Amino acid sequence: MKFGINGQLLEVDLTTQTIIRRSIPEAYYKEYFGGRGLGMRLLYDYLPGPGTNPFSPENPLLFVPGLLCGYPFPSASRTCMVTKSPITSPVEKKLAYASTVSYSNMGGFIGPEIKFAGYDAIVVTGKSEKPVYLFIENDRFELRDASKFWGMGTNAFDKAILDELGDRRFETAYIGPGAENGVLFGSVLNTAARAAGRGGTGSVMGSKKLKAIAVRGTGMPPIGRHKEYVDLLKRIRVSFMADSESKNNWRYGGTANAIEMSSNRGSQAVKNYAEGSFVGVKNINADAARQQVWKRDFACYACQLACKKSGFAKGAYGGVVHEGIEYETGTMLGANLMIDDLNGLHSMIELADDYGMDIISLGNVIGFLTECLEKELITTDFLDGIELRWGQVAPAMEMIHKIGRMEGVGRDASKGVRHLSELIGQQSSDFAIHVKGHELAAWNVNGYAKSYGISYTVANRGACHMNGGTPKGQDQSALRDSVGICSFAASWYRDDLHPAMLINAISDSNISTADYDKVGERIFNLEKLMNFREGFNRLDDVLPERFFKDAHTFGQQKDVLIGRDEFEQIMDEYYVERGWNPQSTKPEKEKIITLGLDFVQL
Amino acid sequence: MTLSRKDFIRGMLLGSAGVAVTSQLGLMTFSFSGTNSIKAIVIDYSKCTGCRTCEAVCSASNHPVSIAGEALPGAGNPDYSNIKVWHFNPPLDIPVTCFICADAPCIAACPVKPDAVTGRKALYRDEVFQTIQNDLNRCIGCQSCADACREERGGVIFPDELGQPQRMCTLCQGNPQCVKYCPYEALSFLEITPDMPLRGMSPEKINQLLTEAYYQ
Numbered sequence: 001m002k003f004g005i006n007g008q009l010l011e012v013d014l015t016t017q018t019i020i021r022r023s024i025p026e027a028y029y030k031e032y033f034g035g036r037g038l039g040m041r042l043l044y045d046y047l048p049g050p051g052t053n054p055f056s057p058e059n060p061l062l063f064v065p066g067l068l069c070g071y072p073f074p075s076a077s078r079t080c081m082v083t084k085s086p087i088t089s090p091v092e093k094k095l096a097y098a099s100t101v102s103y104s105n106m107g108g109f110i111g112p113e114i115k116f117a118g119y120d121a122i123v124v125t126g127k128s129e130k131p132v133y134l135f136i137e138n139d140r141f142e143l144r145d146a147s148k149f150w151g152m153g154t155n156a157f158d159k160a161i162l163d164e165l166g167d168r169r170f171e172t173a174y175i176g177p178g179a180e181n182g183v184l185f186g187s188v189l190n191t192a193a194r195a196a197g198r199g200g201t202g203s204v205m206g207s208k209k210l211k212a213i214a215v216r217g218t219g220m221p222p223i224g225r226h227k228e229y230v231d232l233l234k235r236i237r238v239s240f241m242a243d244s245e246s247k248n249n250w251r252y253g254g255t256a257n258a259i260e261m262s263s264n265r266g267s268q269a270v271k272n273y274a275e276g277s278f279v280g281v282k283n284i285n286a287d288a289a290r291q292q293v294w295k296r297d298f299a300c301y302a303c304q305l306a307c308k309k310s311g312f313a314k315g316a317y318g319g320v321v322h323e324g325i326e327y328e329t330g331t332m333l334g335a336n337l338m339i340d341d342l343n344g345l346h347s348m349i350e351l352a353d354d355y356g357m358d359i360i361s362l363g364n365v366i367g368f369l370t371e372c373l374e375k376e377l378i379t380t381d382f383l384d385g386i387e388l389r390w391g392q393v394a395p396a397m398e399m400i401h402k403i404g405r406m407e408g409v410g411r412d413a414s415k416g417v418r419h420l421s422e423l424i425g426q427q428s429s430d431f432a433i434h435v436k437g438h439e440l441a442a443w444n445v446n447g448y449a450k451s452y453g454i455s456y457t458v459a460n461r462g463a464c465h466m467n468g469g470t471p472k473g474q475d476q477s478a479l480r481d482s483v484g485i486c487s488f489a490a491s492w493y494r495d496d497l498h499p500a501m502l503i504n505a506i507s508d509s510n511i512s513t514a515d516y517d518k519v520g521e522r523i524f525n526l527e528k529l530m531n532f533r534e535g536f537n538r539l540d541d542v543l544p545e546r547f548f549k550d551a552h553t554f555g556q557q558k559d560v561l562i563g564r565d566e567f568e569q570i571m572d573e574y575y576v577e578r579g580w581n582p583q584s585t586k587p588e589k590e591k592i593i594t595l596g597l598d599f600v601q602l
Numbered sequence: 603m604t605l606s607r608k609d610f611i612r613g614m615l616l617g618s619a620g621v622a623v624t625s626q627l628g629l630m631t632f633s634f635s636g637t638n639s640i641k642a643i644v645i646d647y648s649k650c651t652g653c654r655t656c657e658a659v660c661s662a663s664n665h666p667v668s669i670a671g672e673a674l675p676g677a678g679n680p681d682y683s684n685i686k687v688w689h690f691n692p693p694l695d696i697p698v699t700c701f702i703c704a705d706a707p708c709i710a711a712c713p714v715k716p717d718a719v720t721g722r723k724a725l726y727r728d729e730v731f732q733t734i735q736n737d738l739n740r741c742i743g744c745q746s747c748a749d750a751c752r753e754e755r756g757g758v759i760f761p762d763e764l765g766q767p768q769r770m771c772t773l774c775q776g777n778p779q780c781v782k783y784c785p786y787e788a789l790s791f792l793e794i795t796p797d798m799p800l801r802g803m804s805p806e807k808i809n810q811l812l813t814e815a816y817y818q
Contacts, residue, residue, distance in 0.1 A: 072654075072655060072658035072659075072680070074655075074785075109654075109689075116680075116681065155691070158691050159691050168688055168689065168690075191689065191691070191693070192691055192693075193693075217681075218679070218681040219679065219681070220667070220678075220679040220680065220681075223667070223674075223677050226669070226674045226676070226677060229676075229677060230674075230675075230676030230677060233676070234676075237655075237783060237785075240785065241785060295816045295817065296648075296651075296693065296694070296816060297651050298651050298652055298693060298695070299651035299652060299653035299785075299786075300653070301653065301654055302653055302654060302655050302658060303653050304653070304655075304785035304786075306651040306653070306786065310692065310693040310816075312816065312817050321692040321693070321817045323693060
């Protein structure tokens, strides 16, 4: 069985400024595929052990394209950033730098380009003295000085780096000033707007003084069984082209379609999650964006959905070209802050992306502080005079600047809502919306305990909306992140177009769908074991108090609260189904052995 | 000119602009010699989303990979594609392929003497599909064709390591795969006329004009 794709990774040591090629064991592909799975397996190898300081040179940062990246299967272009999280920590802290694993996923063209250049992963360790960027052109690779780019916003950098390289065919991924300055929720961006936003992977990149990677590849990954490959490719393209309804929905509104849908069913993050429906939703929905802001549709590599939109804001905050709004960005800086000024919102998103900050965590931080000010737990002195109020764009913009620059209140705000609630006290932790220190995304929980509730509490990177509400769903989510298929296109990849068939065709192997599913379970459990050895247990798998205490005052989930006992029972059942001990949450020995994870040192 | 430049380009995108002022925008103007019409890949820049499916299917058709000497159609290295999508910031994706110009400055620039029998230079126009083709045996690798295309048109000819011109559109023998598989119907296979907008220009120039149309 020939399971290697390119079969090699690039190992970059920023401390010694050396780069070497290493082969990747064939078993890793078979057991973890690529993307998130392969990244986690490599993370385990590269981490010296539990308790590694996420900002130390020893913490590796990995760029791992999904297994199918580089082949023109529609919507299979996702790349995963993997590292040890700088933002999470357990309640019972036995190790000074205990934190979870972190993974964050982005689309675009960078993953395929890494494959074209001949690599299946880039592993970055160490720390550079001066800012650098990693240059890769096929088998030529080197670190280049990035001093003149340090401090540059992501939009300006996106242009400047291609000017320096002198070849528009380079693909780049980079951080902004937020991550450089030490904001804990720094993102990694490509094409100025596609972000691996969650989990602080950009912050780790910033701590290493790595501004960017720039990749150009002119090869193609090998194809194991040619006829099968061509047949699958053709059938998948046709199947996408034929399904006009769901495809056209994505093209029309992208994820922004969900803004009004979610508000209608009371599942939106509104007013720092106190509400689930937004009165001003029609001003920031996909229809409004199409009419007022959006200009063009954009697709990732070989994708037929084109869910990304570029817009051009007008009015008081006009003149800004940027991609958005999306469900998460539009909700977290819009509905969650009660902002329904679409042009202002568009410009806020641009500003946050320009600093290179995760808009989900950022929207939480600003929402949390707005609520603290409203409840008079803090005064405007705490906020350096910024009058944060619901629905107001200008003060929110000021706060984004403060955080991105790490000035004054921005220093504390850059550490997330848990840190702020510890600082402010006065029961503010009740409405600090995080799990394990990682903020929740734009999906509200009341009425959705069994889906989003579980998804958030047990996700291995701290609160994660893409995780799924059942073990099976979570394993499938890990699989998508590992083969590189976009969640939005996953429904096309099933039955006689199952991802396992694609993997078999490119790698000349014969895995069954059961083998495939098991890879997902293995990845999720490996992550869990790495978290367990850091000291995470059931005390960390909890929802914020708000969802047990504060019911929405209107909308479809009005008066709905989560029952504590009911939720504990749901959690008990979850651990049992996982094969984990319900008290310690440790995977049982039998489970560890069945999945071949007994190499993990606990 | 009563229309502003911006309105004019917007108008062109909607297909409603007149031809009278085309020369001001550097549009290709030409007249056909003889009766042969030219069909070529025509790109609707309002529809392209930059997905690069065209690059994948073009290379799979025109530059298939070979394993152990056997060509495997359906799989090709996208870097060899004859159509290329150029990404710009502010966000715009500009696919460009050989425009199959009626006056073909590339052929005009070819210094190789016309063959006494066929009348062809090394670079010549195919009689059936009117595509631009290169005779490998006669080409001297001087790259004059690529220079002419870059200076006067879109810069779509890329010389290989021997200096021989590559990446000219073949129209896939009358069944262009990029047109067939473009998920966004941004590509068409049409008879070209002098009033078609944004033809014969470099991606940079097209980007400049479209940036004005979309983001100002």
